[in-house]
Amino acid sequence: MSNPNILVIDDEVQIRKLLQITLESNEYRVIQAASAKEGMIVAASHPPDLILLDLGLPDDNGHHVLQQLREWYTKPIIILSVQSSEEDIVKALDNGANDYLVKPFRTGELLARIRSAIRGNNNEETDPVIDCGSLQIDLSARVVKKHNDIIKLTTTEYALLALLAKNEGKVLTHQYLLREVWGPGYINQSQYLRVFIAQIRKKIEDDANRPGHLVTESGVGYRFVAA
Amino acid sequence: MATLIHHINKPLQFLYSGLLLLLVASGCYIASPYLDYHIVAFLLLLVVSVTAILFDILPVLFTAALSALVWNFFFITPYFTFRIDKTEDIILFLMYFVIALVNAVLSYKIRKVQKESLEKEEKAKTIKLYNTLLNSLSHELRTPIATIVGAADNLQHYNNKLSDINRYELISEISKASFRLNQQVENLLNMSRLESGFIQPKKDWCDMVELVYENVKRIEENTGNKKINIQVDQTIPLFKLDKGMIEQVIYNLLYNATLYTSPQSAISISARCHTDVLELVVEDNGPGFPPGEINRVFDKFYRLKNTQTGGTGLGLSIVKGFTEAHNGTISLENRDTGGARFTIHIPTETSYLKNLKNE
Numbered sequence: 001m002s003n004p005n006i007l008v009i010d011d012e013v014q015i016r017k018l019l020q021i022t023l024e025s026n027e028y029r030v031i032q033a034a035s036a037k038e039g040m041i042v043a044a045s046h047p048p049d050l051i052l053l054d055l056g057l058p059d060d061n062g063h064h065v066l067q068q069l070r071e072w073y074t075k076p077i078i079i080l081s082v083q084s085s086e087e088d089i090v091k092a093l094d095n096g097a098n099d100y101l102v103k104p105f106r107t108g109e110l111l112a113r114i115r116s117a118i119r120g121n122n123n124e125e126t127d128p129v130i131d132c133g134s135l136q137i138d139l140s141a142r143v144v145k146k147h148n149d150i151i152k153l154t155t156t157e158y159a160l161l162a163l164l165a166k167n168e169g170k171v172l173t174h175q176y177l178l179r180e181v182w183g184p185g186y187i188n189q190s191q192y193l194r195v196f197i198a199q200i201r202k203k204i205e206d207d208a209n210r211p212g213h214l215v216t217e218s219g220v221g222y223r224f225v226a227a
Numbered sequence: 228m229a230t231l232i233h234h235i236n237k238p239l240q241f242l243y244s245g246l247l248l249l250l251v252a253s254g255c256y257i258a259s260p261y262l263d264y265h266i267v268a269f270l271l272l273l274v275v276s277v278t279a280i281l282f283d284i285l286p287v288l289f290t291a292a293l294s295a296l297v298w299n300f301f302f303i304t305p306y307f308t309f310r311i312d313k314t315e316d317i318i319l320f321l322m323y324f325v326i327a328l329v330n331a332v333l334s335y336k337i338r339k340v341q342k343e344s345l346e347k348e349e350k351a352k353t354i355k356l357y358n359t360l361l362n363s364l365s366h367e368l369r370t371p372i373a374t375i376v377g378a379a380d381n382l383q384h385y386n387n388k389l390s391d392i393n394r395y396e397l398i399s400e401i402s403k404a405s406f407r408l409n410q411q412v413e414n415l416l417n418m419s420r421l422e423s424g425f426i427q428p429k430k431d432w433c434d435m436v437e438l439v440y441e442n443v444k445r446i447e448e449n450t451g452n453k454k455i456n457i458q459v460d461q462t463i464p465l466f467k468l469d470k471g472m473i474e475q476v477i478y479n480l481l482y483n484a485t486l487y488t489s490p491q492s493a494i495s496i497s498a499r500c501h502t503d504v505l506e507l508v509v510e511d512n513g514p515g516f517p518p519g520e521i522n523r524v525f526d527k528f529y530r531l532k533n534t535q536t537g538g539t540g541l542g543l544s545i546v547k548g549f550t551e552a553h554n555g556t557i558s559l560e561n562r563d564t565g566g567a568r569f570t571i572h573i574p575t576e577t578s579y580l581k582n583l584k585n586e
Contacts, residue, residue: 086471104409191432191465191578198434209440209457216437219471 004049004118007031009039009065010080011058015103019052022107028114036060043069050118053097054080055088063091070096076117080105086219093173093220100171100220116169130165132226135204135213137165144204151203156181160193161200164214164224173221197222240286244278248290252297264302268323271298275327279334287335291327298323367411371404378404406449414541417475418527421548428469428552432578435463435498435505438470442477443496450485456495463498464577466505472549473573479542480509480569488513492566505555505573512566521559 006028008019013034020030031048033039036057043051051069055062062079069077079092079100089100098117101110128140136145139162144151153161159181164172178187186192197216201208215223235243251274255267271294279287299309303316311317378397381389389397420426436459443455477496484494492513499506516524523529525547529540546569550557555573562568 104405191580194432194434194437194465195580198437209436210444216441218441218474 003027003029005029005031005046006114007033007039007043007046007048007051009033009036009043009051009057010054011035011056012054015054015080019110022110023114026111036062036065039065040068043073047073047075049075050114051075051077052080053077055085055092056082063088063095066092066095066097076121078113078117089220090173090175093171094175098170112169120167120170130168130226132213134206137162139166146204153200153203157196157200157203160196161204161214161224164222168224168226171217171221171223177221193222235282237283237286240282241289244282244286244290245293247278248274248294248297252294252301256301259302264298265319267302268298268319272323272327272330275330276334279331280338284332284335287331288328291331292324295320295324295327364411364415368408371407371411374404375401414545417545417549418541421545421552426548426552428472428549430467430469430575432465433468433470433473434465435459436461438474439477439496439498442474442481445478446481446485450482451490453485453490453494455481456493458495458497460499463500464579466500466573467576467578468505468553468573469549472552476546476549476571477507477509479546480507483542484509484511484513484567488566500577503574503577505571505575505577507571507573508568510562510566510568512562512564515561515565515567516559518561521561524559525557 006023008016008023008030010016010019010032011034016032016034020032023030031042031046033042036059039051039053039057042048051073053062053066053069057065062081066077066079076098077096079089079097080103081088081092081100082103089102092100098120099113101113128138130137130139134147136148138144142158142162144153144158144161160177163177163180174190174193175187177193178189182189182192197214198208201211201214204213205211213225215225217223248271251270252267255262255270259267275287275291275294278290282290296309299311299320300307303311303320305312311320378401381397382394386394439457439459443457446455447453481494481496488494488511492511494509494511496510497506497508499508525543527540527544529544547557550571550573553573553575555571557569557571560568560570
């Protein structure tokens with residue numbers, strides 16, 4: 001497979017420059033667009049493998065751009081946003097964004113998100129066994145092992161963990177998790193989520209107070225990290 | 228007191244001033260066998276002056292006019308008519324009317340001028356506050372900017388002269404300075420949120436264990452190897468709080484403690500539940516606070532005398548603002564054994580769902 005193409009839609013020259021250097025030195029090819037209009041045209045004429053979209057564009061609302069792109073573009077879109085706008089982020093994720101990064105972000109973080117988004121998009125059929133060091137999740141056998149010992153999980157705990165693990169590396173919003181695991185009537189019952197996440201952590205994490213796998217994305221949701 | 232009465236709404240002002248006038252008038256009427264009607268006129272004028280000190284212009288003018296009519300009707304012969312027979316009484320009545328109105332308008336104007344000068348004083352105070360802010364801000368923002376510019380210059384122009392160690396140092400200085408800048412921007416944004424006056428906590432269920440550990444982790448990552456002692460019982464219930472705000476409260480308190488104590492000193496944080504009240508305590512064994520300044524540390528832009536540079540005096544005032552937005556209280560005391568202790572109490576809903584067995 002050739003090097004993935006990434007389209008950067010951001011009006012700030014400095015951010016574009018930074019992203020270009022970061023991505024090109026990590027074997028990605030970069031196309032740039034400075035406005036929503038330009039971004040839409042470039043995306044349509046040379047569909048990239050992934051789009052990095054800034055929510056604060058001068059000529060159009062980022063959410064609107066996202067919606068328009070999602071009418072036909074099926075590959076990953078990662079949102080770039082400024083600090084303290086959790087509602088914005090949740091809205092963008094609900095509108096079909098795959099992931100988000102808050103400015104200022106760390107380069108390592110950016111690359112991890114891109115890798116995970118492209119990987120998630122490529123293999124439709126995920127490997128039934130998710131192996132992350134001492135922890136193994138076998139989705140076909142519905143078995144979770146820690147240090148090769150089977151961990152006893154309740155049905156709900158397993159459903160929640162499996163959903164997060166299947167979307168490894170991707171942030172899932174509180175509402176999404178509540179709807180998928182408990183049902184549409186529970187989307188405001190965030191205390192269930194807090195309780196079950198805490199319980200799963202006690203069972204699968206080395207130190208439940210310093211979780212390495214079930215990561216909290218404050219105000220947004222949770223993310224399963226394999227490494 | 229004048230301002231207090233000033234807040235009474237208009238219809239009530241009309242009512243009160245009318246009642247006051249009628250009260251005095253009836254008193255005068257009862258005493259009329261012993262009181263000359265000229266004296267009554269002065270007493271009524273007094274009532275007009277009093278209302279002019281207390282109330283708005285319209286109720287005052289109303290009182291002035293009413294008083295003239297009352298005086299005419301009850302006290303000028305022939306009684307109980309608005310007719311006046313004697314020429315000198317007509318002149319007296321007209322003069323009374325004019326004096327009452329002038330009296331009303333003048334008293335009202337004086338009050339207005341007073342109010343304006345008070346506003347001017349307030350404005351001067353705000354400007355002074357802004358200057359303090361700008362001074363500390365320009366320092367707080369320029370220091371990291373200067374670091375970044377200087378380090379970048381070195382890397383750009385003298386790259387081949389730099390030793391590997393120095394190059395690495397410069398780059399990590401850029402990283403640290405950027406972090407500091409970001410921190411200040413965060414504080415400023417929070418402050419302006421508080422200043423806007425209508426900050427509403429968005430409450431949701433929070434796991435305090437997670438919240439405390441996460442923020443301690445952030446502090447430890449950002450400040451090097453400082454170890455913070457955590458005391459949170461795993462069975463503590465969930466609390467309904469604005470997670471973002473409480474995070475900021477915990478972070479700022481811990482950050483403040485790491486900033487103003489020596490690297491060896493011990494910092495600890497604890498969270499407890501007292502029947503629907505969350506208690507957060509952050510303690511250190513550093514130098515503590517000068518007793519004379521304890522009351523001022525939560526003031527906006529206040530910085531302790533003789534402290535090292537750095538800090539805008541915003542961190543603790545944000546802590547207080549966010550705590551109060553939750554209807555909570557914060558107190559600061561010096562510990563008997565030395566060091567400072569911040570105690571926060573926030574009343575809120577709790578859920579023990581967490582401790583139920585779900586199997």
